[in-house]
Amino acid sequence: MAPDRPRAVLVLTNTYDVTADVVLRILADRRVPVVRADPGADLLTGAPLTAHYRTGEQRGTLHTSSRELDLTRVRSVWVRRPSPFEAPPGLDEHTAKFVGAQAFWGSGGIIASLPGAHYVNHPWHIRNAEYKPAQLAAASRNGYLVPNTIITTDPEEARRFCTDQPGGAVYKPLWDSRYRAEDGTARTVWVREVRPAEITDAVSVCPHMFQAKVDKAFDVRVTAVGDRLFGVRIDSPDLDWRHRQDLMTCAPIEVPESVAHAITSYLAELLLVYGVFDFAVTAGGDWYFLECNPNGQWAWQPAETTAAIAQAIADQLERGPDS
Structure with missing residues (x-):
């Protein structure tokens, strides 16, 4: 990208993200240059990403199927729904883990460190803000009403907490984790009301979050x-x-x-x-x-x-x- 051209907006998302399309159409109408990329997937198809560092200088390029982006000429980065960094198929288990980790820390680190770019949101800030305990702590500090909540691996603590809530209690997963039943069917874990008698010693396997039910x-x-x-x-x-x-x-x-x-x-x-x-x-x-x-x-x-x-x-x- 020539230095005299407007700096581009870099949109990180997958191919099937129709939500991003809504914003991209607006930017196109405004004649704002946009590069859409999905580094986690594009790297698997041979799209090069390169960064150079030396004293007082940082530069690099990102290639997509149709564009070459000068990484020093990015005005904003929209982290929408990019694919995870993974290894290409056909590698053995240990090599795949190594390659996936190198992609995450290398390519992910380059994209998260573009000089002078405005991130919506920065990927590291997204990850930090996704932890439910951090959300509850920040909400409490910033003046919100927060339902009584416990996160515990102690079944007795969980039962006691649920018993003490006069309006009842609910269970919420701490993360939207993929879950499959014994027959292999995918399941979604919804927020649900829970009674003390339903809480088993399986709570000790991992942290569980219980919250007072809001009327x-x-x-x-x-x-x-x-x-x-x-x-x-x-x-x-x-x-x-x-x-x-x-x-x-x-x-x-x-x-x-x-x-x-x-x-x-x-x-x-x-x-x-x-x-x-x-x-x-x-x-x-x-x-x-x-x-x-x-x-x-x-x-x-x-x-x-x-x-x-x-x-x-x-x-x-x-x-x-x-x-």
């Missing part, structure tokens, strides 16, 4: 892009509205000033530009923090909200490090 009237999802907030009320017959999304209804909702202030301070503490917050709202109007996904989905929301979020993300990427 909610409805759920809210707030998508934060910089200082712009987009709230959606979610009404669902299910405890976990994600379970049967065909049964839920959504409508835009105003975010209370106290919650907006907490969101701003939360993002600042965790060094995030973008975050998707989930709340349970009681009949009395109390907003309880449930979680914040630093790379959450948003294109399923009402059309006017989806369009506004796409414009806000495009604004962030276009402005670059001055955002």
Whole structure:
């Protein structure tokens, strides 16, 4: 890329990411140069990535099927849904592990260290902000209402906690891990109500998270892009509205000033530009923090909200490090 040309936006995502397409169309209409890449997959097809370092100098190039990107000429990086760094097929187990690790630490490190680039969000900040304990701790520090929560490997502690919650308790996985039943079918672990008698000694195998059940009237999802907030009320017959999304209804909702202030301070503490917050709202109007996904989905929301979020993300990427 010639030095006199505008700096490009680098979008890291997989081939099938239709959500990214919404923002890419906006950037194309604005004539903002964009390079779309999926390093984890592209490296397996022979797309070269090179970085040079010396005293006082850093430079490099990223090749895609149609473009060559000067890594010193990147204004913004949108970390959307890139494929994981893995080894190519056909290698033995130990070699594959070595190659996959080298790709993660090498290629991933190059992409995460581009000089002067504005990240939405930085991949290291995404990972740090995905830990549920870190989310709860940050939420508590930044003024949110947080449901009573325990994370434990002690079955007795878990039973005692669930017994002590007057409105009942729920179980939540600490990570959206892939799970398969004994017959090989894929399963999703939803948030579910749990009774003390259901808790077995299997809790000791790994940390489990139990939380006081919020007597909610409805759920809210707030998508934060910089200082712009987009709230959606979610009404669902299910405890976990994600379970049967065909049964839920959504409508835009105003975010209370106290919650907006907490969101701003939360993002600042965790060094995030973008975050998707989930709340349970009681009949009395109390907003309880449930979680914040630093790379959450948003294109399923009402059309006017989806369009506004796409414009806000495009604004962030276009402005670059001055955002």
